[in-house]
Every structure is written in C-alpha cells, then in structure tokens.
Amino acid sequence: MTMNDDEDELLRSVALKNASSILIARQRAEQRSEFYLTEGQRLAHMGSWALNAAGFFDYWSPELFRIHGLDPALGAPDLKEYLGRVHTQDRQVMTETIEKMRCDGSGCDVKHRIVRPDGEPRYVRWVGVPLSDAAASTGVVGIAMDVTEQEHLAQELRRREAFLAEAQRLSHTGSFGWSPSTGDIVWSEETFRIFQYDHTTKPTIERVLQRVHPADAALVKQTVERASQDGKDFEHEYRLVMPDGSVKHVHVVAHSAVDGAGSLEFVGAVMDVTAAKRAEDRIRHNERELRTTLDTIPTSVVSTLPDGSVDFVSQRWLDYVGCSREEILGWGWMKTTHPDDLDPVLNGWQAARAAGESLEIEARFRQADGPYRWFMNRVVPLRDDNGTIVKWYAAIHDIEDRKRAEARLRESEEQWRDVFENNPTMYFIVDSGGTVVAVNPYGAEQLGYEMAELVGQEVLGILQEPDRESVRDNVARCLKQLGLPRSWEARKVRKDGTVIWVRETAKAVPRANGPLVLIACENITEQKRAEEALRQAQADLAHVSRVTTLGEMAASIAHEVDQPLSGVVINANACLRFLTGPSPNLDEVRDGLHAIARDGRRASEVIARIRALARRAQTDKEPLDINDVIGEVVALAEGEARRARARVRTELAATLPRVLGDRVQMQQVVLNLLLNGLDAMHDVVDRPRELVIRTEREAADRVRVAVRDSGSGIDPQRAPRMFDAFYTTKPGGMGMGLSISRSIVEQHGGRLWAVPNEGPGTTFQFTV
Amino acid sequence: VTHPSDTRPIVFIVDDDPSVREALGRLVRSADLRAEAFASAEEFLGLARTDAPSCLLLDVRLPDLSGLDVQRRMVDANNDMPIVFITGHGDIPTTVRAMKAGAVEFLTKPLVDGDVLESIRQAIARDRAVREHQAETAHLRTRRASLTAREGEIMAWVVSGLLNKQIAGELGISEETVKVHRGHVMRKMGAGSLADLVRMSERLGMHRKHA
Numbered sequence: 001m002t003m004n005d006d007e008d009e010l011l012r013s014v015a016l017k018n019a020s021s022i023l024i025a026r027q028r029a030e031q032r033s034e035f036y037l038t039e040g041q042r043l044a045h046m047g048s049w050a051l052n053a054a055g056f057f058d059y060w061s062p063e064l065f066r067i068h069g070l071d072p073a074l075g076a077p078d079l080k081e082y083l084g085r086v087h088t089q090d091r092q093v094m095t096e097t098i099e100k101m102r103c104d105g106s107g108c109d110v111k112h113r114i115v116r117p118d119g120e121p122r123y124v125r126w127v128g129v130p131l132s133d134a135a136a137s138t139g140v141v142g143i144a145m146d147v148t149e150q151e152h153l154a155q156e157l158r159r160r161e162a163f164l165a166e167a168q169r170l171s172h173t174g175s176f177g178w179s180p181s182t183g184d185i186v187w188s189e190e191t192f193r194i195f196q197y198d199h200t201t202k203p204t205i206e207r208v209l210q211r212v213h214p215a216d217a218a219l220v221k222q223t224v225e226r227a228s229q230d231g232k233d234f235e236h237e238y239r240l241v242m243p244d245g246s247v248k249h250v251h252v253v254a255h256s257a258v259d260g261a262g263s264l265e266f267v268g269a270v271m272d273v274t275a276a277k278r279a280e281d282r283i284r285h286n287e288r289e290l291r292t293t294l295d296t297i298p299t300s301v302v303s304t305l306p307d308g309s310v311d312f313v314s315q316r317w318l319d320y321v322g323c324s325r326e327e328i329l330g331w332g333w334m335k336t337t338h339p340d341d342l343d344p345v346l347n348g349w350q351a352a353r354a355a356g357e358s359l360e361i362e363a364r365f366r367q368a369d370g371p372y373r374w375f376m377n378r379v380v381p382l383r384d385d386n387g388t389i390v391k392w393y394a395a396i397h398d399i400e401d402r403k404r405a406e407a408r409l410r411e412s413e414e415q416w417r418d419v420f421e422n423n424p425t426m427y428f429i430v431d432s433g434g435t436v437v438a439v440n441p442y443g444a445e446q447l448g449y450e451m452a453e454l455v456g457q458e459v460l461g462i463l464q465e466p467d468r469e470s471v472r473d474n475v476a477r478c479l480k481q482l483g484l485p486r487s488w489e490a491r492k493v494r495k496d497g498t499v500i501w502v503r504e505t506a507k508a509v510p511r512a513n514g515p516l517v518l519i520a521c522e523n524i525t526e527q528k529r530a531e532e533a534l535r536q537a538q539a540d541l542a543h544v545s546r547v548t549t550l551g552e553m554a555a556s557i558a559h560e561v562d563q564p565l566s567g568v569v570i571n572a573n574a575c576l577r578f579l580t581g582p583s584p585n586l587d588e589v590r591d592g593l594h595a596i597a598r599d600g601r602r603a604s605e606v607i608a609r610i611r612a613l614a615r616r617a618q619t620d621k622e623p624l625d626i627n628d629v630i631g632e633v634v635a636l637a638e639g640e641a642r643r644a645r646a647r648v649r650t651e652l653a654a655t656l657p658r659v660l661g662d663r664v665q666m667q668q669v670v671l672n673l674l675l676n677g678l679d680a681m682h683d684v685v686d687r688p689r690e691l692v693i694r695t696e697r698e699a700a701d702r703v704r705v706a707v708r709d710s711g712s713g714i715d716p717q718r719a720p721r722m723f724d725a726f727y728t729t730k731p732g733g734m735g736m737g738l739s740i741s742r743s744i745v746e747q748h749g750g751r752l753w754a755v756p757n758e759g760p761g762t763t764f765q766f767t768v
Numbered sequence: 769v770t771h772p773s774d775t776r777p778i779v780f781i782v783d784d785d786p787s788v789r790e791a792l793g794r795l796v797r798s799a800d801l802r803a804e805a806f807a808s809a810e811e812f813l814g815l816a817r818t819d820a821p822s823c824l825l826l827d828v829r830l831p832d833l834s835g836l837d838v839q840r841r842m843v844d845a846n847n848d849m850p851i852v853f854i855t856g857h858g859d860i861p862t863t864v865r866a867m868k869a870g871a872v873e874f875l876t877k878p879l880v881d882g883d884v885l886e887s888i889r890q891a892i893a894r895d896r897a898v899r900e901h902q903a904e905t906a907h908l909r910t911r912r913a914s915l916t917a918r919e920g921e922i923m924a925w926v927v928s929g930l931l932n933k934q935i936a937g938e939l940g941i942s943e944e945t946v947k948v949h950r951g952h953v954m955r956k957m958g959a960g961s962l963a964d965l966v967r968m969s970e971r972l973g974m975h976r977k978h979a
Contacts, residue, residue: 559877562877562878563785563787563788563877564787565878566787566788566791566877566878566879567785567787567788567790567791568787568791569791569878569879569880569881570788570791570792570794570795570879570881570884571790571791571794571795573795573798573881573882574791574794574795574797574798574881575794575798577795577798577799578798581798585797585798588794588797588798591794592791592794595787595790595791595794598787599787599791602787642784642829642830642831643829645829645831645834647831
C-alpha cells in the first residue's frame with residue numbers, strides 16, 4: 001500500500017507527535033488522571049497499547065477496544081486473538097511486523113485493516129516505539145489510530161485528481177499557479193502538454209515566451225508585466241509556435257490571490273483553443289461565404305423565430321424594399337406587403353407554423369421607389385434533434401417578370417380562346433394525317449355535331465365526296481409550305497346530310513409533335529346562293545338583252561334568211577324551166593341544184609346562229625377560239641352591217657390561246673360591240689364607214705379583242721356613264737348592251753373598256 | 769359571155785348577195801336571155817353600154833351605193849336602161865322615190881320567179897320600145913339635118929300651121945318659092961302628109977312658131 005509522500009510525511013510526524021505525547025502522558029501518569037487520557041484518546045480516535053517481550057499485550061486502552069469493536073471487560077486479546085481480527089490480506093504483514101518488534105526491539109508504523117466482530121472493516125494505523133532498558137528489549141508501546149475516514153478521503157482525493165487530470169487532458173485545459181514575486185510557476189500535466197515541455201522542465205516566464213508566436217510576444221509580455229505589477233485578474237489569447245512549426249491558439253484566464261504569506265499569486269487555466277479557433281475561422285469563413293452568396297443570388301433570404309417574427313434579412317431584400325434592417329425585423333415587413341396580399345400571407349404563414357409545414361406563397365412587396373413586384377416566398381422550418389422547430393427560413397424570389405409573362409400569356413390565351421370559341425367562324429385543327437385534333441364549338445354546331453364526335457375524325461370525311469380530292473391536295477400543299485396560307489372553297493356535309501358551302505383558309509404550323517394545319521372555315525352557303533341568284537339574274541338579263549338585240553336585228557336577220565331562200569326558190573324555178581324547155585340544159589340544172597343545196601345550208605346556218613343566240617343556256621364555260629366566236633358574230637351581223645352601209649373587217653391573230661368562256665355570252669359581247677360600232681357610224685357621210693375587229697394575244701393565256709369604229713366618237717361628258725345600265729343615247733335603245741357586256745366580261749375574269757381613236761371613232765376592247 | 773353576134777336582150781344583175789345573184793342569173797338564162805351579174809354598183813356603172821335591149825335588176829341595198837344613187841348616176845349619164853328594183857319588205861319611201869325616178873318595177877323579197885321574169889320581160893320590152901323610138905328620132909334628126917336653113921325655117925312655119933302664102937309673106941319671098949322649099953322638106957323628111965311632118969317635128973322637139 002503506497003501513500004502520497006507529503007501526506008505520509010505529515011501523518012508520520014503527527015503520529016510521532018501523538019506517540020510522544022502519549023509517552024509523556026504515561027510518564028506523567030501519576031500526575032494525570034486516567035480519565036483525561038482515556039477521554040483524550042477517545043476524542044482523537046486513538047488508542048494505545050503495550051506489547052511485552054514475551055509476546056503478550058500488557059495494555060489496550062479503552063479507545064483501542066472501541067476501535068476494534070471488542071469488549072474491554074474481556075481484557076486485552078492475546079496476540080493470536082488480535083491477528084485473527086486483522087484483514088486477511090494484511091494479516092501476514094502484521095504478523096511479521098509484531099514478530100520483528102518483539103525480537104529486534106524495533107518500532108513500527110504500519111497501516112492495516114481490521115474487521116470488527118460485526119463485520120465492519122476499519123483502517124488502523126499502528127505506530128510502535130520499542131522500550132529498552134540497558135539495551136535489553138523490554139517491549140513495545142504504541143498507538144493505534146482509526147484512519148478509516150482519512151483513508152476514504154485520501155482515496156476520494158486520488159480519484160478526484162485522476163478525474164481532474166483526465167478532464168484537463170480532455171478539455172485541453174491546463175492549470176497553473178504563478179507567484180510573480182518568486183517567479184515560481186506550477187503547471188499541471190496538461191499545461192506541459194499544451195506548451196509541449198517535458199514535465200521535468202521547470203516552467204518559467206521565459207519558457208512561456210519562447211513558445212509564443214513572435215507577433216504576439218510583445219503583447220503577452222506586456223500583459224504578464226502589467227499583471228505582476230497591478231495584481232489584477234487577466235485574460236488573454238495568443239498563439240504558440242510549436243517546435244514542429246505548427247501554431248496553437250491558447251486562451252489564458254488568471255485570477256489573482258494573495259497567499260498566506262501575503263504575497264501575490266495567480267492561479268489560472270490555459271486552454272488550447274486551436275480547434276475552436278479553427279472552427280471559428282471556418283465558421284466565419286463560411287459565414288462570409290454564405291453572406292456573399294446570399295447577397296449575390298437573385299433571391300432574398302429571411303429567417304424568423306419560431307413565433308414568426310423576422311430575425312434576419314439579407315442585404316438584398318433590404319436594398320429592394322429600401323428599409324433599414326431594424327424596420328423590417330420582427331413584423332415590420334408587413335408594411336411593405338401589398339394590402340391585398342397581406343391577409344393571405346398572414347393566414348398562410350400562421351397555418352404553416354401551426355402545422356409545422358413548409359409554405360409556398362406568392363405576394364407583392366413594395367419596391368423602395370414605389371411599385372409593387374410579385375415574389376414567391378418559400379418558407380421551410382429548421383428543426384433540432386428533437387424535432388422542435390427552432391427557426392424558419394424563407395427564400396424570396398422575384399417572379400414579377402414571370403407573372404407578367406403569365407398574365408400576357410393568359411391574356412393572349414384568353415383572346416385566342418375567345419376568338420376560337422366565340423367567333424362565328426368554324427375552326428379546325430388537323431394533324432398531318434388529316435385527323436381533326438380540335439374544333440371550336442361554333443364549328444361543331446354549324447355541322448350539327450358534338451365537338452367530341454368530330455375530334456379524331458378524318459377531316460375529309462365531312463366533305464362532300466367530289467370535293468375531297470382537291471381539299472386533300474390543298475392540305476398537302478399547306479404541309480409542304482409551312483406558314484403559307486391557302487384558301488379554297490368546298491362543300492361540307494352536315495350530320496343531318498344537308499350540304500353547306502364553305503371557304504376554308506388554312507395554314508400549316510410546325511409543332512413539337514409534327515406540323516398541324518389550322519383551318520378557318522367560313523359558311524358561304526348564303527353567299528353562294530346569292531352569287532348563284534345573281535349569276536342567274538345576270539344570265540336571264542343577258543338572255544333578255546340578247547333576244548332584244550335579235551329583235552332589233554330582225555329586219556336584217558330576216559334579210560339574211562331571205563337571201564338564201566330567194567336563191568333557193570329562184571334556182572329551183574330556173575332549174576324547172578331548164579328541164580321543161582325544148583332542149584333541157586342539164587348543166588344548168590346540175591349547177592342550180594348545187595346552188596340550192598348550198599343556199600339551203602346557208603339559210604339553216606343563219607337560223608342555227610340565231611337559235612344559239614336566242615337560247616336560254618346555262619352558263620357553261622369551255623375552251624374557246626375567240627376568232628371562231630367573232631367569225632360567227634360577223635356572219636350574223638352581215639345584214640346589219642349592210643343596212644348600216646358599213647364595212648366590217650376582221651384582223652384576227654393567227655395563233656391565239658384558247659380561253660375559258662361561255663360561247664353564247666362571248667358572242668353577245670362581240671355582237672353588242674359590233675352593233676354599237678355600226679350605230680356610232682350612222683351619221684358618217686364624209687368617210688368610209690368601217691368597223692375593224694381585231695384580236696391579239698394579251699398574255700400567255702389571255703386574249704384582247706378590240707372593236708374599232710370610225711364613228712362620231714364618244715361625248716366625253718357621257719363617257720363615264722356609258723357602261724351604266726339603262727343609259728343610252730339611241731332613240732330605241734334599252735341601254736343594257738354595254739352594261740351587260742361588261743358584267744359578262746368581268747364574270748370571265750376580264751375587263752371591258754373604251755378608248756378614243758387617234759382618228760375619228762372609238763375602240764372598245766376587252767380581255768378574256 | 770356575150771358574143772357580138774348574139775342579139776338576145778341582156779339582163780344586168782347587181783346584187784352583193786352571191787346566192788341571189790347566182791340564182792337570178794340562172795333564172796334569166798332559163799328565159800333565154802343573157803345575164804350579166806355584178807357584186808357592186810361601181811362595177812356595173814363602169815361598164816360600156818350595150819346595143820342590145822337590156823334591163824337592170826338592182827338590189828336597193830348595196831354596200832357601196834344605194835339603189836337610188838345608182839339610178840341617179842344612170843340618169844346623169846343618160847343611161848335610160850330600165851331598172852327593176854329588188855327590195856326588202858316595207859321600204860316604201862325608197863320605192864316611191866325610185867318609181868318617181870322611173871323605175872320599171874319593184875320586186876320584194878322573197879322573190880317569186882314568175883314576177884321576176886315578168887318584170888324583166890316588161891323592162892326589156894320597154895327598153896326595146898325606147899330603143900326603137902330613139903332609133904326613129906335619130907333617123908328624123910339625120911333627115912332634119914339634111915335640110916337647108918331656109919328649108920328648116922319653112923318646115924317650122926309649116927308645122928305651125930301657116931299657109932304657103934302666109935309663110936311667103938312672113939319671109940318676104942314669093943309663094944312659089946315657098947312651095948318649092950316645102951316640096952324639098954316633105955321629100956327630105958320622108959313625110960307623106962302634113963300630119964306626118966307635124967308628128968316628126970314633135971318628135972324632134974321643134975317648137976311651133978307663132979306668127
């Protein structure tokens with residue numbers, strides 16, 4: 001069993017002092033009463049004993065009995081009995097110690113354990129001093145102290161010291177004591193470790209300064225010097241440079257005290273805060289980085305306490321709202337919120353906090369210079385290990401542009417939808433395969449279908465059979481030339497089987513999944529009907545006009561028929577006369593019969609022309625040789641020309657493209673112009689009455705017909721009205737000729753106009 | 769084709785319509801007459817006159833000249849060939865004017881062959897008569913031209929109904945001289961009687977003298 005040296009020393013001296021005082025007491029036994037001794041021993045928890053050379057206890061003090069828990073009435077135990085009470089682990093040592101004292105006359109000082117009869121163990125210290133008379137050992141006297149309490153304290157102290165050392169080591173905190181007057185410094189084990197000195201080294205101020213970072217040395221020195229002078233508590237932090245070059249941060253705290261001798265003394269702690277410093281640096285660095293990040297990203301950051309009050313706002317947000325941090329913190333942010341958005345935001349915020357759930361909410365906040373902008377606020381909770389919310393973080397993102405774009409998009413979408421849904425135009429969206437992708441309500445309604453019935457159908461399926469091919473072609477062309485609009489007319493079949501005429505305008509547009517064809521479709525059934533009625537009316541009018549013209553020409557037409565008929569009759573009679581005479585002239589008869597056949601044909605041709613012109617024919621366009629048309633008209637009007645004593649001449653271009661037209665109507669136009677020309681020359685006596693009809697190529701597929709007279713010309717004042725219906729300068733005229741001619745020409749996609757000749761007369765011309 | 773030896777009457781046809789022109793030609797030939805057809809008036813007017821009895825079948829309406837114009841031009845040229853006008857229905861003003869100007873006949877279309885030939889016959893007969901009359905007049909003129917100035921003077925007094933003695937008194941010559949001249953006149957003029965001579969003087973357009 002080892003003991004702390006200092007304490008050992010102390011205890012030993014105390015024991016000796018006690019022992020000597022016991023001895024003195026015994027020596028003065030006669031003068032001191034037994035009572036005092038006993039009482040003193042009891043108070044000191046100290047018994048005394050005497051062992052004679054024979055190996056028997058001469059004496060046990062009452063206290064000794066009490067220590068051992070033995071009855072004094074039974075007298076001092078014998079040696080064997082005593083050793084039986086010693087703890088088995090200490091019994092051998094005790095046996096040897098007593099034997100040695102008895103035989104050698106030596107003293108002893110031994111601590112051992114005994115066990116009381118009731119089983120309680122006690123620590124007991126024996127200190128014996130040999131008694132000798134004339135060098136002969138006569139026995140040993142000694143004391144026995146119950147040191148159980150002390151032993152427990154010592155053990156506790158040892159344990160605490162171990163704890164302290166361990167704590168210092170673990171917390172990197174060493175302790176020191178410093179007496180400025182003597183220069184003595186005491187370091188704990190950990191302090192040595194911190195300064196990296198062997199613990200055999202004597203700590204001095206110089207040794208400390210030797211380790212201090214050169215940059216901090218002056219400050220440390222100054223602090224130490226001031227402390228040694230003013231004796232005040234100090235606390236400072238500095239860096240150490242270790243022999244291997246590494247740097248340590250230490251934090252030193254010292255309290256001043258005055259020792260028993262009245263001199264100044266510092267007791268303090270040295271904390272190795274390198275790790276903390278590094279962590280702090282790292283945190284500071286991270287914080288700086290974070291702050292830079294926060295100020296850089298286009299998002300503002302706000303954090304709030306669990307109660308919802310704002311405790312942090314990034315600079316960016318402050319710059320935006322143009323407020324100081326103090327104005328915004330807590331609930332000050334509310335005054336920058338748009339009044340209309342405040343309630344939703346507060347309600348949402350409260351609900352999120354109540355549920356402990358993150359929140360996304362859009363709201364407008366006022367910019368420093370006035371206008372509000374839209375922001376998206378994303379708020380998320382931060383929870384500790386127990387799941388308790390310790391903070392809320394909000395990211396505030398400017399979505400004004402997005403909002404505006406959305407609004408514009410919505411507006412345009414609404415406009416488009418409005419047009420699509422409410423416009424009285426049928427809209428179809430068709431994919432490249434010809435399948436209806438969408439149709440507007442009006443379109444479905446016009447066709448008598450539900451929208452759902454049309455979607456997915458073939459778009460050609462709702463067209464009348466004969467129109468499908470051309471529409472298919474048109475759609476294919478649209479798809480070939482994206483973005484180029486095409487227009488066509490076609491007939492659509494309604495669900496109930498009725499047919500409507502439509503004009504469709506279509507355009508193919510590229511889409512992610514392939515091009516789509518947008519078709520705007522207008523119901524032109526009424527228009528078609530009106531056009532048809534107008535066309536019919538015009539055709540009727542043209543017919544009436546034609547018949548009227550023929551009526552006006554009746555005399556000359558009759559003449560045209562009379563001529564060949566006269567020829568026939570006269571020839572026939574001449575032939576008869578040649579046959580019935582005394583010598584029939586057969587040559588004359590043959591020639592006569594030929595002439596009869598020819599004149600008969602001629603008469604029937606005239607009648608055929610008249611009949612053709614008088615016919616109420618449906619407009620039927622066919623490719624025409626305009627020269628043929630003119631030839632027929634000139635033949636028909638030969639009589640008129642003769643009656644007007646005018647010459648009709650033609651200058652027809654040899655090769656003309658065929659033009660698409662209605663033969664009868666074209667003849668009517670030429671006839672009208674021809675008769676007009678003849679009329680215009682009615683009063684001419686001083687020059688030949690000549691009418692020239694000329695044709696020439698106008699374009700690749702167009703022809704120009706000019707009818708030139710040598711008449712009196714057109715009165716410039718009357719020229720503007722010349723093509724009006726019912727306008728006439730002729731006494732018997734109806735005033736329909738030019739008007740009808742013009743409408744016929746225009747129906748044929750041409751133009752009819754008049755120009756004065758360089759010489760006398762006028763030239764009417766038209767293209768077709 | 770006209771042969772110089774052929775003395776048959778000639779029918780001139782002017783019509784711009786080939787059917788009618790040709791048919792009329794054939795009809796004329798079937799009546800054993802000669803036909804000369806023209807498509808325009810100018811062609812016809814430019815033609816030399818013929819000695820044979822003839823007539824003109826003229827269409828009133830021609831491209832170049834009207835029938836009345838042609839008639840006027842012929843009168844101007846002392847061409848008294850009879851004209852048969854061919855006209856359409858109801859051209860009454862033209863008809864009246866033409867008839868006044870001496871047209872023989874008006875035929876309206878459609879033409880009836882009988883009418884045509886009858887008109888032609890009449891026209892030719894008339895032409896023949898005119899020609900005979902003209903030939904007779906020409907003969908008288910020749911005889912009249914053979915008279916001396918005194919004989920001519922005496923003839924004028926004779927046809928005026930004056931007696932020889934009265935004539936002698938007027939001229940201041942003897943009655944016997946008048947008788948001699950009168951005998952020459954009667955013989956030179958080929959007159960059988962005073963009435964003959966008077967008729968001759970009328971044909972010659974001589975004015976009667978009044979004492």
